[in-house]
Amino acid sequence: MCKRYISRLLVVLFLLTTGFTIVSAQKVNEVEGTGYYLPRTELRFTVRMEKTSYTPGEYAIYAEKYLRMTNVSTKPSVSYRIIDFKVNSVGERDTSKFYVAPTDSKHNIQSLKLDENGTLLAINAEPKVVELPEPYKSAPKPKALNPRDYMTEDILTAGSSAKMAELCALEIYDIRESRNLLNKGQADFMPNDGQQMRMMLQNLDKQEAGLMQLFNGITVKDTIDAVIEFVPTKTTNKQLLFRFSKWMGVTDNDDLAGNPYFISVEDKLISAQIQESLLNAKKLKDNVGLYVNVPGKIKITVFDGEKEWTAFELYAAQFGRTEALSEELFSKKMSTNLVLNPVTGSIDSINSDVAKK
Numbered sequence: 001m002c003k004r005y006i007s008r009l010l011v012v013l014f015l016l017t018t019g020f021t022i023v024s025a026q027k028v029n030e031v032e033g034t035g036y037y038l039p040r041t042e043l044r045f046t047v048r049m050e051k052t053s054y055t056p057g058e059y060a061i062y063a064e065k066y067l068r069m070t071n072v073s074t075k076p077s078v079s080y081r082i083i084d085f086k087v088n089s090v091g092e093r094d095t096s097k098f099y100v101a102p103t104d105s106k107h108n109i110q111s112l113k114l115d116e117n118g119t120l121l122a123i124n125a126e127p128k129v130v131e132l133p134e135p136y137k138s139a140p141k142p143k144a145l146n147p148r149d150y151m152t153e154d155i156l157t158a159g160s161s162a163k164m165a166e167l168c169a170l171e172i173y174d175i176r177e178s179r180n181l182l183n184k185g186q187a188d189f190m191p192n193d194g195q196q197m198r199m200m201l202q203n204l205d206k207q208e209a210g211l212m213q214l215f216n217g218i219t220v221k222d223t224i225d226a227v228i229e230f231v232p233t234k235t236t237n238k239q240l241l242f243r244f245s246k247w248m249g250v251t252d253n254d255d256l257a258g259n260p261y262f263i264s265v266e267d268k269l270i271s272a273q274i275q276e277s278l279l280n281a282k283k284l285k286d287n288v289g290l291y292v293n294v295p296g297k298i299k300i301t302v303f304d305g306e307k308e309w310t311a312f313e314l315y316a317a318q319f320g321r322t323e324a325l326s327e328e329l330f331s332k333k334m335s336t337n338l339v340l341n342p343v344t345g346s347i348d349s350i351n352s353d354v355a356k357k
Contacts, residue, residue: 034101036099040091041090043300049080049225053220054077060073067169067172080244080247085302091344092119107332108336120340150207151164175204226249238303242261244258261302266299269296292323292340293322296315
């Protein structure tokens, strides 16, 4: 039993030692250069919605009786409608494309600019700035009116809701009559000039709006955005993108209360142009460690149910290929500045000259 236990212990120690050796070797390799990723292309769809919230008035049940208003709801409600639909493409780290750029004395690589996720943006140059749309900010809403500020003493001292509603309706009719007399020039107290006339009319409008809230309620409209992220990885026909409900807005994909919106991805089998002289003619195993994407073009189609809603084409990194750059570009004899497209990882600009001694 003792010998068997000692044998097992030796095996465990051997495995642990071997594992430690492998990890240590990996760390040594990482120190020899700077690790980086190339990006893949992500689509961000922004669904802009108008949200309408309705709160019934305190005297909504008397709207038809005293003001002849029909179809006044006595129940609160919330509804949504899509007013805009936009798409932006961004780059995100592709974990399948990890490389190590040499930073030794044999290569003229002074700096590598990476984003916060380790994606390569530029070599010996400042990266391209991507300006993403700012989130929508709604304008400040005016202060809500308080109907009780426009109630007379008789209204406030009425003994029941029905009586208060009746007196409020009579006050509304009086306000409308006063406005009509002013417009006709027949009021007992006419304003002295146009500015005073406008102020009197605005005050009457405000009084009526405040009292009318008691019957037709308050409707508030807000604009909100919902962002749907989608990474196309293969061709697809009408894959579910999101669901939208008139009563809930953008819902979860598994919520059947929302109407479906689908997305189709078509590979156009077209690659972006890149100068062959920039590519490394050596075998991949002999490459210096610098790679760029050559993105492919795709067509995106979004459907509202079965109806085509919008379609557009763009270059996506994951539908192209990866190419190694020529080692000569970053030799000690050359001074090369390289800026990559942050969305596709392709060459955005490159300048190369003989290095000054």
